[in-house]
Amino acid sequence: xxxxxxxxxxxxxxxxxxxxxxxxxxxxxxxxxxxxxxxxxxxxxxxxxxxxxxxxxxxxxxxxxxxxxxxxxxxxxxxxxxxxxxxxxxxxxxxxxxxxxxxxxxxxxxxxxxxxxxxxxxxxxxxxxxxxxxxxxxxxxxxxxxxxxxxxxxxxxxxxxxxxxxxxxxxxxxxxxxxxxxxxxxxxxxxxxxxxxxxxxxxxxxxxxxxxxxxxxxxxxxxxxxxxxxxxxxxxxxxxxxxxxxxxxxxxxxxxxxxxxxxxxxxxxxxxxxxxxxxxxxxxxxxxxxxxxxxxxxxxxxxxxxxxxxxxxxxxxxxxxxxxxxxxxxxxxxxxxxxxxxxxxxxxxxxxxxxxxxxxxxxxxxxxxxxxxxxxxxxxxxxxxxxxxxxxx
Amino acid sequence: xxxxxxxxxxxxxxxxxxxxxxxxxxxxxxxxxxxxxxxxxxxxxxxxxxxxxxxxxxxxxxxxxxxxxxxxxxxxxxxxxxxxxxxxxxxxxxxxxxxxxxxxxxxxxxxxxxxxxxxxxxxxxxxxxxxxxxxxxxxxxxxxxxxxxxxxxxxxxxxxxxxxxxxxxxxxxxxxxxxxxxxxxxxxxxxxxxxxxxxxxxxxxxxxxxxxxxxxxxxxxxxxxxxxxxxxxxxxxxxxxxxxx
Numbered sequence: 001x002x003x004x005x006x007x008x009x010x011x012x013x014x015x016x017x018x019x020x021x022x023x024x025x026x027x028x029x030x031x032x033x034x035x036x037x038x039x040x041x042x043x044x045x046x047x048x049x050x051x052x053x054x055x056x057x058x059x060x061x062x063x064x065x066x067x068x069x070x071x072x073x074x075x076x077x078x079x080x081x082x083x084x085x086x087x088x089x090x091x092x093x094x095x096x097x098x099x100x101x102x103x104x105x106x107x108x109x110x111x112x113x114x115x116x117x118x119x120x121x122x123x124x125x126x127x128x129x130x131x132x133x134x135x136x137x138x139x140x141x142x143x144x145x146x147x148x149x150x151x152x153x154x155x156x157x158x159x160x161x162x163x164x165x166x167x168x169x170x171x172x173x174x175x176x177x178x179x180x181x182x183x184x185x186x187x188x189x190x191x192x193x194x195x196x197x198x199x200x201x202x203x204x205x206x207x208x209x210x211x212x213x214x215x216x217x218x219x220x221x222x223x224x225x226x227x228x229x230x231x232x233x234x235x236x237x238x239x240x241x242x243x244x245x246x247x248x249x250x251x252x253x254x255x256x257x258x259x260x261x262x263x264x265x266x267x268x269x270x271x272x273x274x275x276x277x278x279x280x281x282x283x284x285x286x287x288x289x290x291x292x293x294x295x296x297x298x299x300x301x302x303x304x305x306x307x308x309x310x311x312x313x314x315x316x317x318x319x320x321x322x323x324x325x326x327x328x329x330x331x332x333x334x335x336x337x338x339x340x341x342x343x344x345x346x347x348x349x350x351x352x353x354x355x356x357x358x359x360x361x362x363x364x365x366x367x368x369x370x371x372x373x374x375x376x377x378x379x380x381x382x383x384x385x386x387x388x389x390x391x392x393x
Numbered sequence: 394x395x396x397x398x399x400x401x402x403x404x405x406x407x408x409x410x411x412x413x414x415x416x417x418x419x420x421x422x423x424x425x426x427x428x429x430x431x432x433x434x435x436x437x438x439x440x441x442x443x444x445x446x447x448x449x450x451x452x453x454x455x456x457x458x459x460x461x462x463x464x465x466x467x468x469x470x471x472x473x474x475x476x477x478x479x480x481x482x483x484x485x486x487x488x489x490x491x492x493x494x495x496x497x498x499x500x501x502x503x504x505x506x507x508x509x510x511x512x513x514x515x516x517x518x519x520x521x522x523x524x525x526x527x528x529x530x531x532x533x534x535x536x537x538x539x540x541x542x543x544x545x546x547x548x549x550x551x552x553x554x555x556x557x558x559x560x561x562x563x564x565x566x567x568x569x570x571x572x573x574x575x576x577x578x579x580x581x582x583x584x585x586x587x588x589x590x591x592x593x594x595x596x597x598x599x600x601x602x603x604x605x606x607x608x609x610x611x612x613x614x615x616x617x618x619x620x621x622x623x624x625x626x627x628x629x630x631x632x633x634x635x636x637x638x
Binding site: 285288297311 | 443445464468469470471472473475476478480481482483484485486495496499500541544545548
């Protein structure tokens with residue numbers, strides 16, 4: 001406001017000096033025309049609309065998310081303004097009214113036209129663009145300018161409406177989160193499986209009496225290493241592991257890679273135990289049958305035992321994938337926007353926790369249930385015994 | 394010439410001594426049946442010969458050579474002295490053909506194409522040619538055992554050890570396996586057979602060994618052992634069999 005006042009005072013001063021010093025000429029007329037344009041431009045740029053809520057100024061940001069009635073001033077420092085609004089959601093009143101604007105401790109009166117919001121668009125339709133066509137009239141000159149904004153649906157108060165609103169409005173965010181969750185779980189399980197092959201092998205191979213000193217030492221060393229690894233990763237929560245590697249080391253300088261790393265390492269520990277258990281259940285006769293033909297221990301292991309053990313442990317490994325879908329939620333702690341963290345973000349945008357968490361629970365359930373069903377189908381096709389969904393880590 | 398020589402073989406599991414000094418000589422091409430009651434150590438003796446059980450003491454010489462020192466030597470011995478098990482032990486993850494060619498391919502490093510041809514011939518000889526791409530779980534017990542015999546033959550072994558090959562079979566499937574073994578006996582291969590099929594042992598063997606409490610109690614020509622055993626424990630064991638016969 002003060003800036004405008006300054007401008008006006010400066011303007012008057014300069015104008016006055018020009019009138020005093022120079023006689024009225026053609027040149028002066030041109031000058032005069034320029035000031036008219038400047039005044040109009042000034043009005044276009046600085047005219048303010050007022051919200052019905054405490055008569056606050058409507059910034060462009062608020063105009064883009066309009067939900068309530070507002071006021072349009074009919075005059076700006078001698079520039080009179082008339083309006084046309086073409087929108088089925090808004091109605092411009094014909095009568096002017098006076099509102100009291102706060103100006104520091106005092107109030108000033110302002111003559112305005114009220115714009116009533118007739119109804120809000122529903123959430124399916126989404127935001128609706130509207131245009132306020134304002135015509136500025138000043139000293140027989142007129143200027144037309146279009147102000148754009150969006151009228152936005154409001155979140156309903158009831159649960160179902162709120163849930164529907166959340167789903168439609170933030171559906172894309174949920175989808176992105178679900179995609180990331182699936183990606184991390186899948187890659188984590190696959191990488192974990194590969195790592196688990198080595199871990200399980202190290203843990204299963206036992207030294208034989210015929211081994212030389214070095215071979216014996218290496219076998220025992222890797223055996224202990226693998227056991228320790230499995231104990232540590234199964235004995236600590238993944239949320240701690242994730243925090244340790246990300247906040248402790250800033251591993252890879254990328255939270256997503258670090259998260260994938262942690263999920264893979266964690267899953268590997270569990271799958272290694274699954275494979276080891278599965279190897280133990282393979283009939284001893286398979287080993288004997290192979291050894292009795294002259295195959296070595298390692299050949300027996302690679303060609304006969306391991307393929308059978310891995311095939312048998314496939315249902316449990318698939319189950320580990322399903323568990324990972326749920327457990328990757330803890331990666332929110334290192335700032336990965338997987339499904340759970342996306343939901344937290346959504347609740348911070350509209351403060352409707354009940355609806356948001358109900359939806360995300362449903363999404364998790366759909367993911368785990370459908371993937372379990374698919375895995376069961378595959379297992380049935382491959383003639384394996386399907387495994388029930390068991391407890392999480 | 395002795396292809397296999399076992400000298401004073403002992404085997405203990407903890408404090409329990411199963412083999413108490415077994416001495417045995419096997420000449421090339423001989424077919425030996427090992428009989429005896431359960432727990433007499435017949436199977437353990439057989440499993441010691443290819444080191445599936447490591448003997449506690451004693452010597453096993455295959456062609457006058459001791460093979461026990463390293464894993465490599467033991468593998469070498471096993472490829473020449475193969476075994477057929479009571480429970481078949483076919484590889485469940487491979488089909489019949491793959492079961493046959495795995496060991497010769499990996500151990501003897503033979504060409505796969507030749508091996509497939511040889512596998513079909515061997516399967517034909519045990520009457521299982523039509524089952525070459527079946528998985529073991531789709532075969533009956535008798536068929537499995539015939540495949541197991543074919544698998545052992547694929548290594549071109551010099552001795553085949555049979556560890557109760559018909560004990561896990563339904564009575565009506567025993568015949569088909571014994572027929573295969575009979576035709577195998579004609580090829581001149583050395584066979585050591587632990588069995589409870591007395592009539593089979595009597596008919597096929599060159600020599601019968603009766604084991605009792607961890608030693609070779611009595612041995613000899615099948616006619617003598619079955620019809621005229623000398624020692625009391627042998628008489629007692631064979632009485633039941635002869636009564637049923």
